[in-house]
Amino acid sequence: MSTFRSLIILAVMAGALVILAPGVPVVPKETTSPLVVGETFTIESQVLGETRRINIYVPPGRAESPDARLPVLYMPDGGTAEDFLHVMGLIQVSVGNGTMRPFLLVGIENTQRRRDLTGPTESPDDKKIAPRVGGSEAFRTFIRQELMPQVKARYRTTDEAAVMGESLAGLFVVETFLLEPDLFDTYIAFDPSLWWNDQKLVGGAAERLRARPKLAKTLYFASSNEPGLVRRAQRFAQVLTAAAPPGVRWHYEEMPTETHATIYHPAALRAFRAVFKPAK
Known part of the structure; x- marks a missing residue:
């Protein structure tokens, strides 16, 4: 999860995401009103x-027709104290300046992050990171069976869906691409924790990819200057070069000036411009 911390405080009021400036003297209530930036349910x-909390941002520029429908970007680590705010800001700016298509942002707030975003592991060291790990399959089931139908029922969406995450959330993105690629159309991962389970996910990737004669998906992943993460990302890129089936559009971006703590925001900007380009 990104270490980004907003300089604003969010309060959940009547299903809306509301921002309040910290350190500002209290003003009589009748002279102020909430600043709504999204919705939550x-x-x-x-x-x-x-119970899982879901945060929603509908970007500006969603087509002029009230019946217009939006593709959806799903985001683990999507709490207001996690990565929701800065990704929301990137979408707002990028849609506004015409460098990406508008997407409905769906932030999935964490409860037990290390449980939900990791697959099974045989490594004793992996099992020490949290009381419960290995719940990624259940988390995918939650997204597929419970969250996606709710989003479709509440908002006007197209069938296009993307997923984005960093670190363990990036691991979840890559794992989903390899194990259940039909769940999303576009997969975006930054500094994915491909070391998990002694790198067995990448070790078995070529066999899984070759088993699919065609796969019309988009994959974008990036790495920071963290040597261990870079090596594993480069290895995954080598696997894709050798074994990616026809139809897969993939790109690997090395970002050596970024650390694991800083990569999310600049990498997301590059990814949006690369894979969500507006139609000409």
Whole structure:
């Protein structure tokens, strides 16, 4: 998860995401009004056995017709104290200046991040990072069976869907691309934690890719200056070069001036411009 921290405080009020400036003297209530930047709702997940909060941003420039429909960008680490705000800002600016198509942003707020974003592991060291790990399959089921239908019911969307994440969320993105590629159309991962389970995901990637005669998907991934992450990302790029089936459009971006803590925001900007270009 990005270490980005906004200089604003968010409060959830009546289903809307509201921002309040910190450190500002209290003004009589009748002279102020909330600044609404999005919406929020909860899902009582039967799959995960818990309540999950979902944050939504509808960008400007969504076509002039009130019946216009938007593609959807799903984002783990999507809480207001996580990566939702800065990604929302990137979409707002990028759509406004015409460098990306408008997408409905769906931020999935974490409860047990390391449980949801990791697959099974045989590594004793991996199992030490949290009381529960290896829940990525259940998390995908939650997205597919519970979240996506809710989004389609609440908002006017197209069938196009993308997913984006960094670090463990990037691992989830790559794992989903390899294990259940039909869930999304576009996969975006930054500094994915491909070291998980002794790198077995990348180790088995070529066999999985070759088993698919054609795969019309888009994959964009980037790495920072973290040596261990770079090596594994480069190895994954080599696998894709050798084994990616026809139809896969993929790009690997090395960003050596960024650290693991800083890569998300600049990499997301590059990814949006590369894979979500407006139609000419």
